Amino acid sequence: MTDLRHDESIRYAMHKETVVHVSEVASGLGCECVCLDCGKPLIAKKGPVLVHHFSHVAETNCDPTPESLTHRFAKAYIARELRALEPQHEVRIESRGLEAWARAPAQWFIGYVADVEPQEYREKGFIPDVVIARGTRKLAVEVHFRHPVPPGKIALLKKRYVHAVEVDLSDLPDNAEPEQLRTALGDVRRWQWLNNQSGLANEVQNQVEGSSKTYIPPFAQVNQQRTPTCSSPQYPHNKIAEAEACVAAADTWVSQSAERRRPYSQLAPAMKLALHCHYLGLRPKELPLNLMQTVHGQSLLGRIHCMYWQTWFFAKFCIGTVPVDLRVVERAARAAYPDLRSLRATLQTDNGFSPTRQLFYEFLLQLAMQGMVTQQIGPKAWLHSFTPRARAQVEARGLLLNGYFASER
Incomplete structure (x- = not known):
């Protein structure tokens, strides 16, 4: 049995048709491993002083490179x-x-x-x-x-x-x-x-073609005496136009006394969006991409466009510092959108969430991947909590828009 110096670089081998690291097998011939390159028997050397490695049992000209072995382990894993x-x-x-x-x-x-x-x-x-x-x-x-x-x-x-x-x-x-x-x-x-x-x-091409048929300029003149409604939920441009027309009305709504305010849940969707934008210090055309994300799966908020509920969600839960779990978010959603049949559903999805929680959970995971929130795993799936990090992330990336976090200053 020959101990060749180049064998010290062999850290990965084949054990019963599985690529393994030397740390995962027994020492000596009991490892039952063969070389990934030549297929000949190896011995695992795991002494107290030596760097743990494999060595060929018999003398051989086989000289595998460490990078090729590590590459193979990654593929096998x-x-x-x-x-x-x-x-x-x-x-x-x-x-x-x-x-x-x-x-x-x-x-x-x-x-x-x-x-x-x-x-x-x-x-x-x-x-x-x-x-x-x-x-x-x-x-x-x-x-x-x-x-x-x-x-x-x-x-x-x-x-x-x-x-x-x-x-x-x-x-x-x-x-x-x-x-x-x-x-x-x-x-x-x-x-x-x-x-x-x-x-x-x-999908996007169909969306453009559909929107071009019913396009309304972003600053179209709309009668301020009536409350705009969302007549074409499938077209974002209609929504933006109506929301722009509601911005002035939103300023008035915020300045009124609490006794004179119309209950939030009774407002038209476009008016709600205007209020969310007012709170965030944005206009509807300035919404960053993380507030216009497509959440795949069942459409649990009915006909409400993503920018309506996502701006509400971001303004309420993602700017502060208090962690929230999915039960808190769901209760707030029921209060904000009490007329939606989907929010009254009690059926469970395959992963144990109610339909409403599932929607927000998917959205929160996307925000977590973008660094806007951090996730803490709870003892039960619906008790996962999320801590806001939006302010730090946006400022660090130089994306701070005018008045974006004015509500906390």
Whole structure:
């Protein structure tokens, strides 16, 4: 048995068809491991002084590089976990002076099966690092450890209509520990799309075409004597125009005595939006993107456009410093929108949330990924709490708009 010096760099091996780190197996020949490169038996050397590593049992010319072994472990770990992150995806389209956009939030794609370097793709001219499948849906995953995905391979991915993402691990050391890799793979900032055929662009194009048929200029003259109504809920431009017309009325509403105020729940949606904007120090056309996010799943707030309830939500819960849980948010939503049938629903979703809580939970997760709130896991799913960080994040990024946080000054 020969102990070759270059063997000290071997930290990963194959154990019963699973790629493992030397820390995960028994010492000596009891590790039952073979070399990832040559397939010959290895011995795990885990003495009190030596750096723990594998060594070939018999003399060999095999000399695997640490980076190739770490790269293989990363691919095997993704396949074993059966999940990869689908990063946030945003599409913007301009047509006839109108702009529409849609955003699909980042989410984990959980598969049923996964293959490392599946040969079935060879006929297409490339072999992905990992392919995760769930039914007919497949997602290719490329691991960028020392070499990014070449442009030619990306072109083939797009040509063959293959959904593909890349995870960037290039800043990790050659002999990265398993915990380093697991932490890095769980970081949403490291993932990016290589090719996305989600159909989101068609959705946005249809939105632009629909809006262009009923477009109202943002500062259209509207009779201030009547309370504007939201006659076309599906068109954001109508909503913005009506909300702009309500700003002056909102100023009057705020200045009136409490006895003369009309109950908030009885106000028209456009008037509510004007009040939210007044509180945030914004005009409806200045809404930042984090207040216009598309929350996927069941439309639990009926016909209310996202910018109505998201500005209300942000103004009420995301500017202060007091943590809130989903029960608090749901009670406030019932008070703000008491006429909505969906808010009176008591059915539970698959993950244990009521429909209303599910909607706000998805929105809060998106804000958490953007650094606007921090999440604390509670003993039960609906007791997860979220602490606002919006002021610090917005100021740190230089995005502070005029009077954006005037209510706290």
